[in-house]
Amino acid sequence: MNATFGGLSGLHWALLGAALAVIGGGSGSAMGITYIANVAGGVLTDLPDRFGPLLPLVAIPGTQGIYGFITGVLVAFVMKPGSGWEALPGWVGFQIFLACLPVCFVCFVSGAYQGLTAAGAAGMVAKRREEVGRALVLPALVETYAVLSLIITILYFFVVIRPFYSTLGI
Amino acid sequence: MYRKYRLEVDPLKEQPSPQAEGRKLRKLPDYLRIDLGAIKPFHETLRYGHAVGRIRAQEMKLLMPHHIGRLIEADFQEALHILDEVEMGDYLAGSSTAREVDDGLINYLHDVYEFLRGALPKDSVLFEFFQCRYDFHNLKVLLKARLEGTGEEALLSRLGRMDVEVLRRGVENPLELPSPYKEVVMEVVEREPSPQETETVIDRHYLRYRLYLARREGSEFLVEFARTCIDFANLKAMLRARRLGKDREALQSSLVEGGYIPISYLLEVYGDSDEVMLRKLEQTRYSSRLLELLGEGEEKPGLSDFDRRSDDYIMDMLRASRRISVGVEPVFSFVRARENEVTMVRMLLMAKLHNLAPEVVEKMLRKPYLE
Numbered sequence: 017m018n019a020t021f022g023g024l025s026g027l028h029w030a031l032l033g034a035a036l037a038v039i040g041g042g043s044g045s046a047m048g049i050t051y052i053a054n055v056a057g058g059v060l061t062d063l064p065d066r067f068g069p070l071l072p073l074v075a076i077p078g079t080q081g082i083y084g085f086i087t088g089v090l091v092a093f094v095m096k097p098g099s100g101w102e103a104l105p106g107w108v109g110f111q112i113f114l115a116c117l118p119v120c121f122v123c124f125v126s127g128a129y130q131g132l133t134a135a136g137a138a139g140m141v142a143k144r145r146e147e148v149g150r151a152l153v154l155p156a157l158v159e160t161y162a163v164l165s166l167i168i169t170i171l172y173f174f175v176v177i178r179p180f181y182s183t184l185g186i
Numbered sequence: 187m188y189r190k191y192r193l194e195v196d197p198l199k200e201q202p203s204p205q206a207e208g209r210k211l212r213k214l215p216d217y218l219r220i221d222l223g224a225i226k227p228f229h230e231t232l233r234y235g236h237a238v239g240r241i242r243a244q245e246m247k248l249l250m251p252h253h254i255g256r257l258i259e260a261d262f263q264e265a266l267h268i269l270d271e272v273e274m275g276d277y278l279a280g281s282s283t284a285r286e287v288d289d290g291l292i293n294y295l296h297d298v299y300e301f302l303r304g305a306l307p308k309d310s311v312l313f314e315f316f317q318c319r320y321d322f323h324n325l326k327v328l329l330k331a332r333l334e335g336t337g338e339e340a341l342l343s344r345l346g347r348m349d350v351e352v353l354r355r356g357v358e359n360p361l362e363l364p365s366p367y368k369e370v371v372m373e374v375v376e377r378e379p380s381p382q383e384t385e386t387v388i389d390r391h392y393l394r395y396r397l398y399l400a401r402r403e404g405s406e407f408l409v410e411f412a413r414t415c416i417d418f419a420n421l422k423a424m425l426r427a428r429r430l431g432k433d434r435e436a437l438q439s440s441l442v443e444g445g446y447i448p449i450s451y452l453l454e455v456y457g458d459s460d461e462v463m464l465r466k467l468e469q470t471r472y473s474s475r476l477l478e479l480l481g482e483g484e485e486k487p488g489l490s491d492f493d494r495r496s497d498d499y500i501m502d503m504l505r506a507s508r509r510i511s512v513g514v515e516p517v518f519s520f521v522r523a524r525e526n527e528v529t530m531v532r533m534l535l536m537a538k539l540h541n542l543a544p545e546v547v548e549k550m551l552r553k554p555y556l557e
Contacts, residue, residue: 051231055512058239058305066243128228135231135238136511142242 019106026109027095033116034091037169040120041084044127048077051131052138059142069141069148073134076155080127083166087119094173108180115172122165130158230513237305238512241520244301247273249527257531258548262538274531287535291528296345298524305517311399312514313347315408316521318399320346321353322392325367328357329374329388330381366395386423386440393419397444405514407507414503416445417472418496420452425492427456446471472499494550501526 019025024032056070094112095104137151249272257265269275277294281287303313320343327341328350342350348367356363360371370391374384393416400408420441427437434456441449447470455463504522507515530551537547 047228051228051235051512054231054235055239055242058236058241059243061236061240062243132228132231132512135235138239139242139511142239143246 021106021110024106024109026104026106026112029106029109030091030095030104030112033113033120034088036113036120037087037091037116037123038084041087041123041127042081044124045078045081045084046127048080048127048129048131048134049074051128052077052134055135055138059138063142066141066145069145069151070138072148072152073138073141073155076134076152076159077127077130079159080123080130080162083119083123083162086166087116087169090170090173091116094177105184108177108184111177111180112173115169115177118165119162119169123162126158126162126165130155130162133158233307233310234513234517237302237307237310237517240301240305241517245520248523249274249530254530254534254551257534258544258551260538262535265535265538269531274527278531278535281535284536284539287532287539291532292343292345295525295528298521299345302517302521310514311403312408312518312521315396315399315403315518316525317345317347318395319392321348321367322370322388322395324348324350324353325357325370326385326388328353329371329384332357333381333384366391366398383439389419390440390442393442394444403514407513407515408518411500411503411518413445414500416442417447417470418492418499420445420447420449421467421472422489422492422496424452424456426489497526497529 021029052074056074059066059070091112134155137154140147140151253268253272256268260268266275266278266281269278274291274294277290277297278287279290281290299313299317302316306312324342324346331337344350346353352362353367356367357371360368360375363371370388373387373391377383377387379387393412397409397412397416400412423440424437427440434453437456438449438453441452443449447467451466451470455466458466500522504519507519510516533550534547537550
């Protein structure tokens with residue numbers, strides 16, 4: 017059994033994947049929230065009563081950061097801490113790393129673009145308070161792809177990678 | 187300007203580590219280089235997001251088409267009551283003379299510009315783009331008053347950025363003025379032109395300065411606007427020159443470079459018959475409805491019609507920018523819509539004071555921003 021893959025141990029690959037997922041998701045969310053918060057701040061300067069309807073719009077790009085965080089936590093479970101992490105072969109660690117990539121990239125891009133979409137939708141809420149429902153639907157559509165990437169990552173962890181463990185005896 | 191701080195991302199930047207010394211890294215081809223500054227939505231959202239949020243909150247307070255329809259039919263007092271339904275009404279309350287209407291509208295416009303100043307990012311040139319018009323106007327008034335030896339107080343605008351006293355001193359000593367006003371005064375002093383030529387010189391500097399500001403901002407939309415304004419100024423000069431029977435040299439001195447239609451082309455078509463000139467100009471980017479005025483004889487509509495149609499053309503251009511959710515475009519269009527609103531209300535109220543018929547008033551009006 018190869019302890020390393022590409023010069024890195026399984027633990028290193030898995031941690032790299034987890035870190036990238038958290039960094040990608042978190043950065044995308046931070047960018048997205050900055051965009052919409054910028055516009056929402058302008059609306060609130062003149063219409064402070066729109067805080068309630070604008071809050072979901074500002075918060076919605078934050079979900080990508082949560083998906084990155086979930087992925088990071090799941091990696092810890094997938095590495096099966098009870099059996100000793102050093103036992104994880106390099107190529108399995110590399111698989112975990114690959115499984116983290118969908119969340120890393122999709123959440124980074126969708127978080128930023130969701131912020132832009134929400135910034136456009138904030139104009140609707142500024143003009144008509146009652147449009148908040150429709151305004152929320154538009155950025156929520158961008159969310160679909162972040163959710164799909166998280167589903168794929170989880171699927172890889174528990175359906176593709178985890179079964180290898182029993183064959184390896186860890 | 188912010189363009190200077192563009193982040194150029196080159197993932198394989200040629201900076202070998204000390205360990206890799208001697209090994210040469212291959213540079214990425216241009217098509218693989220990413221320029222984050224060129225990804226406009228992100229960049230513009232950070233720059234104009236706050237301003238866009240503020241104007242979105244104000245857009246519902248604009249004059250709506252139903253207001254305009256009612257204003258056309260109303261008499262002066264009723265018109266003031268209708269205007270009470272929008273923000274402008276507060277500024278016009280109690281007005282009964284043309285002077286009071288003018289004062290009210292100037293105060294309103296002043297507050298619009300103050301709002302703009304508060305909303306825009308510090309490094310934006312948009313505020314200067316709008317307000318330099320009044321500084322050039324004041325300079326024009328002062329220089330013409332100096333040439334003609336007349337008083338100027340009544341014609342000066344208080345909407346400019348520069349203090350009138352500074353401009354007045356600058357007319358005597360141009361070096362005290364900042365660019366581009368310094369160059370304007372120096373050119374006028376050097377050439378000692380007639381009042382009409384003075385006006386042409388100042389207009390040329392004004393249009394070119396706006397194009398410069400637009401380019402500095404790095405916005406294609408602003409550049410398009412500035413270049414279109416230059417084209418309209420040139421076409422108007424051509425219309426005027428044709429009506430006055432001026433020769434080509436006289437026209438050339440009043441044309442401004444920088445528009446979409448080259449000056450050489452305008453001069454070339456100037457000598458043609460009305461029909462040929464119109465056909466050639468229709469090959470440019472402007473609609474035949476706007477250009478047909480150029481081919482019409484003396485008894486046909488005048489320069490004010492050209493102004494109205496060119497304003498409508500620009501309004502169509504601004505309306506097209508409404509689908510852009512965040513950026514310089516919505517902010518620019520909003521302020522321009524406010525200016526258009528002031529022009530319309532002034533026209534309407536003056537017509538009411540002079541008891542013009544609604545049909546006549548309707549023909550004079552520009553297209554509104556919101557439909």
